[in-house]
Amino acid sequence: EIVMTQSPATLSVSPGERATLSCRASQSVSSNLAWYQQKRGQAPRLLIYGASTRATGIPARFSGSGSGTEFTLTISSLQSEDFAVYYCQQYNNWPPVLTFGGGTKVEIK
Amino acid sequence: QVQLQESGPGLVKPSGTLSLTCAVSGGSISSSNWWSWVRQPPGKGLEWIGEIYHSGSTNYNPSLKSRVTISVDKSKNQFSLKLTSVTAADTAVYYCAIRPLGGVSFYGMHVWGQGTTVTVSS
Numbered sequence: 001e002i003v004m005t006q007s008p009a010t011l012s013v014s015p016g017e018r019a020t021l022s023c024r025a026s027q028s029v030s031s032n033l034a035w036y037q038q039k040r041g042q043a044p045r046l047l048i049y050g051a052s053t054r055a056t057g058i059p060a061r062f063s064g065s066g067s068g069t070e071f072t073l074t075i076s077s078l079q080s081e082d083f084a085v086y087y088c089q090q091y092n093n094w095p096p097v098l099t100f101g102g103g104t105k106v107e108i109k
Numbered sequence: 110q111v112q113l114q115e116s117g118p119g120l121v122k123p124s125g126t127l128s129l130t131c132a133v134s135g136g137s138i139s140s141s142n143w144w145s146w147v148r149q150p151p152g153k154g155l156e157w158i159g160e161i162y163h164s165g166s167t168n169y170n171p172s173l174k175s176r177v178t179i180s181v182d183k184s185k186n187q188f189s190l191k192l193t194s195v196t197a198a199d200t201a202v203y204y205c206a207i208r209p210l211g212g213v214s215f216y217g218m219h220v221w222g223q224g225t226t227v228t229v230s231s
Contacts, residue, residue, distance in 0.1 A: 001171065034217030036155075043204055043224050044147075044155065049217035056219075087155055091215035096168040098145075098157040098208075 002026050002092055004101035012109040019075040021104045023088035028068045032091040035064055035073045038103075039084045047086075048073065075106075083108055111136035113205045113222035121199075121229050127192040131205030131222060138181060139163045143208040144188045145218060146179060148201040156201075160208060161188055195229045202226050 003026040013019045023033065031051040036044040046055040048064035051071060061076040075082055088101040117129035131144070138144065145160040159169035161179040169177050178191040192199060203225055206218040 032215035034215065036217075038155075043221035044218075045221075046217045046219045049215060049219075055217065089155075089157075089217070093213055095171075097171065098160075100155040100157060103154045 001097070002029060002090055002099050004088055004090055004099050006086075006088055006101035006104050008104060009102070010105045010107060012107050013078050014109045015080060016077050017109075019078055019082075019106055021073040021075075021086055021106070023066075023071040023073070023101050025069045025071075025090055029090040029092060031067045032093070033064075033066070033071050034089045034091075035062075036087045036089065037082075037084045038087065044087065078106070082106065111207065111220050113207070113220060115203060115205050115222045115225040117203075117225060117227070119226055119228060121195055121227060122231055123196055123229055125195055125229075127190070127195050127199060127203075127227055127229070129190045129203055129205075129225065129227070130187050131189070132185075132187045134186075138183055138186050138188065141210040143168075143210060144179075144181065145206045145208050146190045147204045147206055147218070147221075148199075149204070149224075150198070150201045158190065158192075158203075162210070197229050200227065200229045 005024045007022045033051045035048040038044040052064045063074045085103045085105045112134045114132045143160040146158040161167045176193045181188045205222045207220040209216040
């Protein structure tokens with residue numbers, strides 16, 4: 001079973017600053033990684049898939065990078081609406097299993 | 110734009126069976142998508158439960174596989190989740206979501222329902 005570990009658990013950032021979130025897989029997942037944003041009381045929203053491709057309608061300040069076991073989500077200049085919890089998710093081709101990381105909460109500093 | 114709507118009992122007794130349905134609107138359940146269930150216990154992270162393709166092919170989370178059944182009803186354009194032998198640990202918000210078919214590629218879950226809260230309690 002592939003385990004996804006996100007760090008840090010909480011990230012305190014001032015508006016306008018850059019935020020860098022990490023996600024590590026216990027074994028290679030190639031580029032089969034997605035990032036989601038979840039605000040309180042809402043369903044998750046897909047931000048990034050294929051490790052680095054922005055989903056439809058996602059602002060350019062969100063970017064993803066990495067492959068294999070190490071991945072990064074960068075928010076270049078935090079806006080007030082970006083304070084939320086972020087999850088990574090991997091897809092393993094065989095056996096077909098999807099696994100979420102534990103999440104990183106981005107809070108206002 | 111495809112939309113999803115979960116429905117089902119909000120309260121289930123311990124040892125009972127949790128049953129939820131996800132209605133698909135704005136698109137066909139016979140399209141090239143995996144239809145997924147994800148849950149989130151109060152104050153905790155997301156957990157993938159499993160998914161189904163319109164052909165009936167399923168993939169399940171190994172930790173839940175013995176208790177989970179996901180099925181599809183093409184005539185009603187919906188899919189369903191059954192979770193047996195529930196305990197308080199199964200209390201969560203349950204979401205349905207769409208994962209596009211991608212072969213070896215992964216496109217993420219790009220459409221989500223609003224979620225429905227299920228509490229396991231006597």
